[in-house]
Each structure stands twice: as C-alpha cells, then as structure tokens.
Amino acid sequence: MLTLIFGPCTCVIKGRESAEFGRLSASSSARGCDIMDLLHSWGVELAVHLQTKYSQYEGLFGLASTVADLHTTFFFFFPIWFYLRRDTGLRLIWVAVLGDWLNLVLKWVLFGERPYWWVHETRFYGAGPSPSLQQFPITCETGPGSPSGHAMGAAGVWYVMVGLGMLMGLVELVVCMSRVYMAAHFPHQVIAGVITGVLVAEVVSKQTWIYSASMGKYSYMTLFLTSFAVCFYLLLKALGVDLLWTLEKAQRWCVKPEWVHLDSTPFASLLRNMGTLFGLGLGLHSPLYTKTKESTSTTFKMGCIFVSLFLLHLLDEWTFSSENLVTFYFLSFSKSAVALLIPTTLVPWALCWIFKRKREDKKL
Numbered sequence: 001m002l003t004l005i006f007g008p009c010t011c012v013i014k015g016r017e018s019a020e021f022g023r024l025s026a027s028s029s030a031r032g033c034d035i036m037d038l039l040h041s042w043g044v045e046l047a048v049h050l051q052t053k054y055s056q057y058e059g060l061f062g063l064a065s066t067v068a069d070l071h072t073t074f075f076f077f078f079p080i081w082f083y084l085r086r087d088t089g090l091r092l093i094w095v096a097v098l099g100d101w102l103n104l105v106l107k108w109v110l111f112g113e114r115p116y117w118w119v120h121e122t123r124f125y126g127a128g129p130s131p132s133l134q135q136f137p138i139t140c141e142t143g144p145g146s147p148s149g150h151a152m153g154a155a156g157v158w159y160v161m162v163g164l165g166m167l168m169g170l171v172e173l174v175v176c177m178s179r180v181y182m183a184a185h186f187p188h189q190v191i192a193g194v195i196t197g198v199l200v201a202e203v204v205s206k207q208t209w210i211y212s213a214s215m216g217k218y219s220y221m222t223l224f225l226t227s228f229a230v231c232f233y234l235l236l237k238a239l240g241v242d243l244l245w246t247l248e249k250a251q252r253w254c255v256k257p258e259w260v261h262l263d264s265t266p267f268a269s270l271l272r273n274m275g276t277l278f279g280l281g282l283g284l285h286s287p288l289y290t291k292t293k294e295s296t297s298t299t300f301k302m303g304c305i306f307v308s309l310f311l312l313h314l315l316d317e318w319t320f321s322s323e324n325l326v327t328f329y330f331l332s333f334s335k336s337a338v339a340l341l342i343p344t345t346l347v348p349w350a351l352c353w354i355f356k357r358k359r360e361d362k363k364l
Helices: 016-021 035-053 055-068 070-084 086-110 115-121 149-162 166-181 187-205 215-238 245-253 266-284 287-292 298-316 325-363
Strands: 002-006 009-013
Touching: 035 055, 035 115, 035 166, 035 187, 055 070, 055 149, 055 166, 070 086, 070 149, 070 298, 070 325, 086 149, 086 187, 086 215, 086 266, 115 245, 149 166, 149 187, 166 187, 215 266, 266 325, 287 325, 298 325
Parallel strands: none
Antiparallel strands: 002 009
C-alpha cells in the first residue's frame, strides 16, 4: 500500500495502482486528489465546523433555507409586491422562474455532488475515518448540487426586492451558511449560485417586455422552456448520461427515508415553475383581472394582500401522493398555476364583488 500526501490531501493507492504509480508523473498520479476533492473536503470541514460551533443557530439556518426556497417567493413575497409595486412583483416571478430553469440545466451539465452522500462514497480519506456530518429534514435534496438552487434563487429574488447592498449581502451570507450547515451544498456551489442568480436578475430586469407580455408570450415561454428541458434530458439520456443518478444516492445515504421528497427532483421543480409562469399569464389576462385592476385604494390593496396570503396558506396545505408520477406532476403544475391566479385575479375580483354588493345595499 502506498500513501500519498499532497498538503491536506491524502490518497491511498493499493495493489496494481501502487505499481502503476511508478510509471506516472507526479501530476497524473494525483488524479484522485484533484482540485474537486480538495474543494469537497474543505467544504465538509466547514460544514462540520458550522454544525459543531454554531449548533445553537440551527433554527436560524433552517429558517434561512425556507425563506430562500422559491416556494416562499411564490406563496408569500409575490402577493405582497404585486400590490405594493406591480412591476417588482412581475419581475420577481420572471427572475425566479427563468433562474430556476437555468439552475436545472446547469445541474444536469455540472453533475455536482452533495456533502451528505459524497462523504460516504469518496475514497479521499483512504482507510481513515470520514468526517461525521449531521443531517436534517431539509438536507436530502435529490438533484445534483451545483450550483445551489437556494443560493441562486435567493440572490435573484433579493436583488429584485432590495438591490445590491448590505441587506442583500447579509441575507445571502446566512442563506449560504445555512446550505453548508445543512450538508446540502459545498461552499463553491453556493458561491456559484449567488453569482449566477445576480447575473440572471440583472439580465431579466433589463427586459421591459415582461411587464406587458401577452398571453401568447406566456404560453410560448412555458412551452419553450418545458420542451427545451425535456428534449435536453432525452438527448443526454440517449448519449448514455443518467440524469437521475442523484436520486439513488439520496435514497441510499439519507438517514431517514421520509426526508427524501419527490418534489425536490428536477422535473418536479420544472413543472412547478412552468405552472407558476403559466398561472401568472392566465391571471393577468383574465377578464376578471381587467375589471379589478382599476381599484387602487390602499384599503383594497391591503385587503387583497391579507386574503391572498390566507388562501395561499390553505392551498399550501394541499398535498398529493407521488405514487403515480404523471398525476403528481400534473397536480404540481396545476397547484402552482392556481397559486398565481389567487392573488392576481380571484381575490381582487371577489373583494370587488363584495364591496360592490355592500354599496348597493347601502343605497337601498
């Protein structure tokens, strides 16, 4: 057995690999200890450090991951911003949807590992013990790890809401620490997510057509983004690339099977986002919305916000079985579409109708 030590990197080579080493250069012999091994090992060390030294902040880190999830953008941030500043609300959806779609494509290309399974499968530590990483209910993401979707989504969303500044930097720092603490991502993955998210938000924010897009454009974008992702998936599969390789790893290494959720798979995320975009288009071009968008009083807007948040909370309680994938994906798409119809059309129309009836009753 031959042990190689390259700074903090230790490789153990046995049998024929040891004999082979004599015929290889120093650079090629360290193939098992490449830069990605180092990045991953440093990331695991940082995760262990955070879990050990900052365990009292587990609640904060869990909250940060929840807030950074695009689910929070669709079910909480959007209804508020849609009535406070309509353009900001629309930009939130476009940035979130396009950013997460790009994140999906990048994940399929980059094949990023995740700490909670990498630490069990790597040969980096040789015969020595592997670091002990804690897992949490939100640890066991089933898609590839790079770039971080939470960091990328949060960067894009907060860039739209508050712009580049100290507040956004603080939020992103906590989100990135959270994803590393939860052993869901390595540090370089969250950094890549932040940079990509800001770039997406900057590019999308400069597109003025999104504020007046027709229903045809919403339908076209929904169809194009979905078709591109599906065709890209089929192409890579035809080339022998297994894009669902991470699901097996998640199921094998997650400490609790119930922590592995189908709704964290790439296709579930894709259809949720497409349902969101399509639902926004339906809401903005509904005859009901046309009748209510003239109502601009502060009382009416506050009422729409609070009622929308309440109804979205009820909608969020609706869950469905993942036993039948076709049904599951269809319901995911439909639920996301309804989540956008509620604040854009259904709630303002209902409140307008109620206020109109009250005015008529007073006249009588």
